[in-house]
Amino acid sequence: MFGENFGEAWRLRYGSESPVPGGVPDQLARFLTHRSVRAYADREISRDIVAGLVAAAQSAATSSNLQMWSVVSVQDSDRRNEIARLCADQKQIHEAPWFFAFCVDLERVARASEAVGENPTALDAAEFYTMGVVDAALAAERMVCAAESLGIASCYIGALRNDVYAVKKLLGLPKRAIGVFGLCLGYPAESAGAEIKPRLSQESVWFEEVYDEERGLGDYDERMVEFYESQGMNPGVNWSQRSGRRVSGELGSREAIRRFLAEQGLDLR
Amino acid sequence: MFGENFGEAWRLRYGSESPVPGGVPDQLARFLTHRSVRAYADREISRDIVAGLVAAAQSAATSSNLQMWSVVSVQDSDRRNEIARLCADQKQIHEAPWFFAFCVDLERVARASEAVGENPTALDAAEFYTMGVVDAALAAERMVCAAESLGIASCYIGALRNDVYAVKKLLGLPKRAIGVFGLCLGYPAESAGAEIKPRLSQESVWFEEVYDEERGLGDYDERMVEFYESQGMNPGVNWSQRSGRRVSGELGSREAIRRFLAEQGLDLR
Numbered sequence: 337m338f339g340e341n342f343g344e345a346w347r348l349r350y351g352s353e354s355p356v357p358g359g360v361p362d363q364l365a366r367f368l369t370h371r372s373v374r375a376y377a378d379r380e381i382s383r384d385i386v387a388g389l390v391a392a393a394q395s396a397a398t399s400s401n402l403q404m405w406s407v408v409s410v411q412d413s414d415r416r417n418e419i420a421r422l423c424a425d426q427k428q429i430h431e432a433p434w435f436f437a438f439c440v441d442l443e444r445v446a447r448a449s450e451a452v453g454e455n456p457t458a459l460d461a462a463e464f465y466t467m468g469v470v471d472a473a474l475a476a477e478r479m480v481c482a483a484e485s486l487g488i489a490s491c492y493i494g495a496l497r498n499d500v501y502a503v504k505k506l507l508g509l510p511k512r513a514i515g516v517f518g519l520c521l522g523y524p525a526e527s528a529g530a531e532i533k534p535r536l537s538q539e540s541v542w543f544e545e546v547y548d549e550e551r552g553l554g555d556y557d558e559r560m561v562e563f564y565e566s567q568g569m570n571p572g573v574n575w576s577q578r579s580g581r582r583v584s585g586e587l588g589s590r591e592a593i594r595r596f597l598a599e600q601g602l603d604l605r
Numbered sequence: 606m607f608g609e610n611f612g613e614a615w616r617l618r619y620g621s622e623s624p625v626p627g628g629v630p631d632q633l634a635r636f637l638t639h640r641s642v643r644a645y646a647d648r649e650i651s652r653d654i655v656a657g658l659v660a661a662a663q664s665a666a667t668s669s670n671l672q673m674w675s676v677v678s679v680q681d682s683d684r685r686n687e688i689a690r691l692c693a694d695q696k697q698i699h700e701a702p703w704f705f706a707f708c709v710d711l712e713r714v715a716r717a718s719e720a721v722g723e724n725p726t727a728l729d730a731a732e733f734y735t736m737g738v739v740d741a742a743l744a745a746e747r748m749v750c751a752a753e754s755l756g757i758a759s760c761y762i763g764a765l766r767n768d769v770y771a772v773k774k775l776l777g778l779p780k781r782a783i784g785v786f787g788l789c790l791g792y793p794a795e796s797a798g799a800e801i802k803p804r805l806s807q808e809s810v811w812f813e814e815v816y817d818e819e820r821g822l823g824d825y826d827e828r829m830v831e832f833y834e835s836q837g838m839n840p841g842v843n844w845s846q847r848s849g850r851r852v853s854g855e856l857g858s859r860e861a862i863r864r865f866l867a868e869q870g871l872d873l874r
Contacts, residue, residue, distance in 0.1 A: 342657065346660055349660060367661035367747055368657075369664070370664045382628065384626035388626060388637075390811045391614075392637055394804045394810060395636060395638070395639045396639060397746075397761045399761075402848055402851065402852070403804065405810070406812060408814070408815065408816055409811065442852075444809065444822075448845040449849030449853060452849050454846075454850065454853040458851075458852050458854065458855070458856050461862070461863065462862045462863040467763070469735055469739060470738060470741075470786060473739045473742030473746070477743045477746035478636055478750060480666075481636065482633055482636035492666045492668075494668045508816045510818050513816070516735065517739060535663045540713065541663060541674070541676065542678065543677045544680070545680070549777075549779050553717060579669070580714075580717065580719075582669055582671065583711075583714055583726075583728050583733070585726065586727070591732075593731045594730065594731040
């Protein structure tokens with residue numbers, strides 16, 4: 337689970353040619369070696385440990401302390417099967433010791449406001465939806481970092497947005513809420529792949545002072561061809577081609593997200 | 606910076622009455638003791654360490670490996686003053702050793718797609734904006750957790766959304782991008798407050814199997830009255846009242862976010 341050597345972790349992310357910054361403590365390596373794990377050992381995570389991880393999630397920063405997220409854990413086997421089915425039936429959802437549906441939740445603060453005589457008319461703005469998504473993601477990632485410190489691995493499930501209506505129904509979500517992503521947690525199986533996925537060079541992502549539209553992708557397409565081929569997938573396809581297919585054409589069921597949000601009272605105005 | 610004792614950290618978050626889960630390793634405590642720090646020691650963070658932290662950020666999970674975020678660091682003193690001014694002139698932005706503007710950035714993948722002959726027509730959907738916000742927030746929070754492991758503190762700046770047009774201009778952001786939040790990093794000053802902000806009880810945020818609309822806030826309003834008063838602020842005002850004011854009435858300049866996004870090619874359809 338944990339990288340031990342910063343330089344090694346760096347080269348796995350950025351390629352063996354990328355000069356490693358000097359003087360970075362090796363303790364940072366463990367934050368560079370995150371990977372999605374989809375095969376779990378036959379080892380429980382106790383409810384007390386999970387409570388500790390939820391506490392970590394809640395300790396993340398939250399806009400104006402509004403805490404506009406909630407999480408629903410799904411452990412009952414019938415319900416787990418059902419939510420897996422709603423998320424493209426990914427096997428790790430069936431098998432993970434714990435599954436969490438992270439939700440943007442503006443309803444709790446709306447109710448609290450109404451209870452003190454305020455009318456929460458601003459919550460349908462794009463601003464508050466943005467805040468809710470940020471809150472949910474900051475919480476989840478602190479939970480993931482905390483879990484990794486205990487050797488627990490994770491896999492985010494974007495497919496929780498495949499059928500937002502059915503997820504609402506299954507989890508009993510209120511108005512002003514949406515299941516935004518899932519998260520599987522479990523100790524990694526011995527068989528779980530240990531591959532670290534290469535990322536774009538820092539030059540493509542980190543700009544100093546001003547954004548540079550001419551920066552480009554550097555050698556990333558070539559690095560990703562090598563990576564996909566090492567994983568036995570997509571021979572000859574590079575990142576631009578793979579991503580291009582993803583962002584062109586039809587969205588499929590996720591077209592419904594906009595309408596769902598509006599019906600939930602989150603009009604993104 | 607670091608909590609050493611899980612039970613102590615738990616009680617600071619949830620109140621001294623809250624039963625501490627048993628058997629949770631103390632190493633989780635450091636993930637519970639996050640706080641926003643607004644006063645920094647006179648101590649630099651080297652560019653190499655920052656490169657290590659950006660690598661941590663890039664190592665967070667990202668939807669379909671699309672990496673739909675970018676970050677712009679603002680170190681030049683004139684530019685820093687200007688971005689501080691755009692963010693309600695918060696003093697920590699002037700003073701932080703490093704300031705980062707985290708951006709949702711769908712333009713990089715759009716250009717990469719176009720370069721291989723794909724037409725990225727799906728990117729104006731609410732789905733992709735959501736993915737970009739999630740990507741940016743996961744990255745930032747892994748950066749913050751990595752920084753904390755080195756004793757470096759942070760403060761998120763939601764006010765980066767106060768004037769999204771001016772931020773675009775100052776940072777030279779392209780189409781399909783928005784500055785979504787800022788992040789200050791620095792070693793904490795001796796004078797920096799060490800207060801841990803209480804959070805909602807887990808019962809209010811974590812639901813098992815199904816959401817429960819009747820769950821309520823427990824003792825949170827009372828705990829927050831005590832906390833605000835201990836900080837010399839808002840005497841007699843509770844969380845519901847404070848939050849209610851925040852989510853009712855006018856959004857002010859953040860009303861413009863929706864229009865800005867549409868003009869940027871992110872129509873949230």
